[in-house]
Amino acid sequence: MNTLSYDFDTATQVVTLTFDDPAAPVNTMSEAWTEDLRAAVDRLVAGKEGLRGVILASAKESFFAGADLKALLQAWPPGQAAVFDRVEAIKRQFRRLETLGRPVVACLGGSALGGGFELALAAHHRVVLDDPRIQLGCPEVTLGLLPGAGGVTKLVRLLGLQAAMPFVVEGRVVGPAQALAAGLVHERVAAEGEPAEALRAAALAWIAAHPQAAQPWDLPGHRIPGGIPGDPRLAQALMVAPALVRARTRGLYPAAEAALACMVEGAQVDLDTALRLESRALAGVANGPVARHLIQLFFDRSAARSGGSRPPGVPPWKASRVGVLGAGMMGAGIAHVVASRGIACVLKDVNRPRAEAGKDHAARLTGQRVKAGRMTAEQQTELLARIRPTAEASDLQGCDLIIEAVYEQRELKASVTREAEPMLAEGGFFASNTSTLPITGLAQAAEAPQRFIGLHFFSPVDKMELVEVITGAATSRETLAQACDFALQIGKTPIVVRDSRGFYTSRTFATYMAEGAQMLVEGIPAPVVEQAGMAAGMPVGPLAVTDEIAQATAVTIMEQNLADLARQGRPDVRTEGERFIEMICKEHQRKGRVHGGGYYDYPDGGPKAFWPGLRRFEKPGVAWHLPELSERLLMRQALETLRCLAEGVLGSVRDANVGSVLGIGFPAWTGGAWQYIDSMGLDSFIARCSELARRHGERFAPPALPPGWQPPQGG
Secondary structure, rough: OOOEEEEEEEOOOOEEEEOOOOOOOOEOOOHHHHHHHHHEEEEEEHHHOOOOOEEEOOOOOOOOHHHHHHHHHHHOOOOHHHHHHHHHHHHHHHHHHHHOOOOOEEEEEOOOOOHHHHHHHOEEEEEEEOOOOOOOOOOHHHHHHOOOOOOOHHHHHOOHHHHHHHHHHOOOOOHHHHHHHOOOOEEEEOOOOHHHHHHHHHHHHHHOOOOOOOHHHHHHOOOOOOOOOOOOOHHHHHHHHHHHHHHHHHHOOOHHHHHHHHHHOOOOOOOHHHHHHHHHHHHHHHHHHHHHHHHHHHHHHEEEEEEEOOOOOOOOOOOOOOEEEEOOOOHHHHHHHHOOOOEEEEEEEEOOHHHHHHHHHHHHHOOOHHHHHOHHHHHHHHHHHHHEEOOOOOHHHEEEEOOOOOOOOOHHHHHHHHHHHEEEEEEEEEEOOOOOOOOOHHHOOOOOOEEEEEHHHHHHHHOOOEEEEEOOOOHHHHHHHHHHHHHHHHOEEEEEEOOOOOHHHHHHHHHHHHHHHHHOOOOOHHHHHHHHHHOOOOOOOHHHHHHOOOOHHHHHHHHHHHHHHHHOOOOOOOOHHHHHHHHHHHHOOEEEEHEEOOOOOOOOOOOOEEEEHHHHHOOOOOOOOOHHHHHHHHHHHHHHHHHHHHOOOOOOOOOOOOOOHHOOOHHHHHHHHHHHHHHHHHHHHHHHHHHHHHHOOOOOOOOOOOOOOOOOOOO
């Protein structure tokens, strides 16, 4: 057995199965592991008479990671029969283990997710290390799958239909304390001394106290907590549950709906039948395109979070002191995130009160966490003590990194750069948080342009995971590596983008807002435009998000771009949608939510509503087809992504996928903007763009690609 060890302790008569796949950084349900598990259970059954108990443990940092997703992708599509047979084979061993007639204890010294937690569910008792880094649960629906190795069936029988829904249908993952409170685990062990020995001691004690162990669902007279679907107490909840799931997924994520159906159907039949229903449901969704896209996105995101776009060969780097210029919403958000990672931060603005106001932003955010019990008052005090508000540039002396987050005005950014850059520590670098202004131009104000780079954060900084790292013409490999290291140090996911106007995310997201405005130009009612965005899977409609960003901000960026183009002797190439945004802003004074209103009105104490003036742009009798409108909104963004890949703005399809989903909210069900193209086929995508260009305008015209062109794959 290569993926696990079988150790029998003659003193205690307890067998320890220790999972440790030498060919992988984590334990997965590979074919080799499945065969090893079968052999181990055969041995347990054969030696049952001299056996008092079984301990499940791991030699790796995590307990068990779940299904072998890489193998699943490599052999795509897996085929429904193959998936069904494979998961049934695994569940047979789980059932043999839990019906052995001897106590089985899972020692969770690390995270157990998906199939890993389903393996733990085969134990009669689950002991977890009290470490907040540990995650437990069945998040399969976030990968387009469902907990098909017993998770659906057993969680329903363990917790009840209502209590199990967040874990099965939403894929909720929790830490040890929450898991204990929910009933997912039975015991916590302090993470002190030798954790593995403490877990083992707890397991041996439980085995000694429970020589005859069985699962709750195998005991005579077992009833599902809270009742079965026919119970009147559940009738109302089950009646609205499908509608709630559909409202959350918009029908774009079939695994969630399949999981809910599996829960309800399985609760009405015996255990073995329920397990088979679960296997069939998994086989169905596992062969769908959404599962493939979400799994690929999972690997793309994991690679980005591992520094996949970081230049190799550069020593790792960490910041110990960071300066932030500008204490507005963005600068204050950056300061808060930096301080939350244990890094000292100097927050500078033009005067002390404004700098203090930026620190107050961090106090409000941490105060909410304290109130919710996710942070102690002492931790809040320590975090806030790391933020030093100031109006003096000299206080930046010795910072390893200085980030400017001032207004999008080239002259202002140049001024603060010249003032602050000399304060950098030796080997430090300077970064701009600009969202649109080219880094090469901004770096002209720096004494050392090779130590100048873009770090584009997204608002709200404490919630948005992505950081766009933008290299200028003179940016060195060392600076790029340090910028990636810093993003990872503060818990963000970096993608690397070559300098261009709008970079990748801002440039691409602008097409979403412009296409929404274009639909208004065509006379399509505003509610239909918003619904088209939501039906596509975007988190917010194109009109609502334009209001949040502010039409005035969009116009300021457009004017800066026009001025730059004019200096280069290039024409105004704005689309009708972009001109519409400018017209709404200037002629109708609809400048955005922060300015009092844009496409929407925002009455005090009431919900937002469409600005009545939008009705004047509607054209009675205009024809529209909602799926095509949704397609247009996605195609514009995907086409701009293709242009960025073709121009070298993006260095990998991985960064395209991760950047589009995490940065601009491109629907995760597609796997990202490049995956959306690739699933269609590049030739088919280009043909569809050409058709849309003939029908709707040159903005859909695809770029001229050289014969045999392939997008950059990255490292």
